[in-house]
Amino acid sequence: MKAWYTTLLVVTLGALFPLSAVAQEPVRILACEPEWAALAEEIGGDDVIVHSATHGRQDAHHIRARPSLIAKVRLADIVFCSGAELEVGWLPVLMQRGARRIVQPGQPGHIMAADHVEVMERPEVIDRSLGDIHPSGNPHVHLDPRNIATLADVLANRLARIDPSRSDAYRERLASFQSRWADAMAGWQKRTERLRGMKVIVHHKAWPYLLHWSGLKRVTALERVSGIPPTASHLAEVFELARNSGTKVIIRAPFEPVDASDWLFGKTAIPVVELPFTVGGHPEAQDLFSLFDVTLTLLEEVQDRP
Ligand SMILES: [Zn+2]
Known part of the structure; x- marks a missing residue:
């Protein structure tokens, strides 16, 4: 009799609280x-x-x-x-x-x-x-x-x-x-076809995986050593490279200092683009899908400039 009650109780509780609905941490x-x-x-x-x-x-x-x-x-x-x-x-x-x-x-x-x-x-x-x-x-x-x-x-x-x-x-x-x-x-991948070979200068070496996948070419970085602010002598070298390489865009992340990239833009008129870098780095990059969508859109806009 006891076993019967136990079975009934288990069955009843099982119906009331199916396993998937039991609160789990x-x-x-x-x-x-x-x-x-x-x-x-x-x-x-x-x-x-x-x-x-x-x-x-x-x-x-x-x-x-x-x-x-x-x-x-x-x-x-x-x-x-x-x-x-x-x-x-x-x-x-x-x-x-x-x-x-x-x-x-x-x-x-x-x-x-x-x-x-x-x-x-x-x-x-x-x-x-x-x-x-x-x-x-x-x-x-x-x-x-x-x-x-x-x-x-x-x-x-x-x-x-x-x-x-x-x-x-x-x-x-x-x-x-x-x-x-x-x-x-x-x-x-289709969209990267027309970006392939586009030359970029980056602030920090934050982008090699994106560049490798999309076929963009890094001319140089404003930071000669990653994490160390650019020196005047290095900036002079970057300026020479920027002038003679056909660089299309200077890329920086939203949290990076703007002075070096703005200086290079002032000297060369090569546009600076702030790419999202991660989710939340741009108002429209709110998940992983839009992160890549927005990144490619911003690069395409630069590519389309005369
Ligand atoms: Zn880094």
Whole structure:
């Protein structure tokens, strides 16, 4: 009799609260940059709570390990960053302040994008005395959309491992995202055809993945050493290169100092374009899809100028 009641109770409760409706703790993801937060929202949907340590108008090389971030990292089930030392000035400090084992290096909750893609511009000799902030190669891997697809797979796998009861939901969202992303990439690839070979000067070497994917050519950078403001003698060299190379545009990110690029524009009349760089870096770049859409539109507008 008791067993019968128990069965009835289980069946009744099961009908009232089907498994999918039982409140489960969301997976907490701390992203270091807005692009990874956006990807986490695509793959995690309602099953995750995502916080980005930086916003689209902040330079992720240089933020403070402030108390609100320490509180976030303590709760995190996943820490999702660019890696390759982009966050070396603040992420290790955060991690030492009570981050759980699951997000430590080698654990499923530790995702560094640069560990999963081919890193460009690895220096042959690391000389930190120069102040180079890219000693492990270029960390800005998100601006090649193929890398976004790779990281979508990585993230979905990690979510399924950390939260197996909802692994089907993660796999479904991944499949949907990859299908939409492949369609979008095919469209973008077409649009890059007429941009190929366009010569650009950049402020910081933040764009090699975008340039490599889209076929743009970097003439030089206003920062001779990444992270070090340009010197007068280097600017004189950049000016000579700009005059003699057929450079079409000077590219900077929203959070970069404007003085060097404005100076070069003043001397050469080569237009300066502020590309979004990441989600939130332009009013219309509010997700990963519009990030690439807006970036290409801004470059096309320059290409169309006489
Ligand atoms: Zn950088």
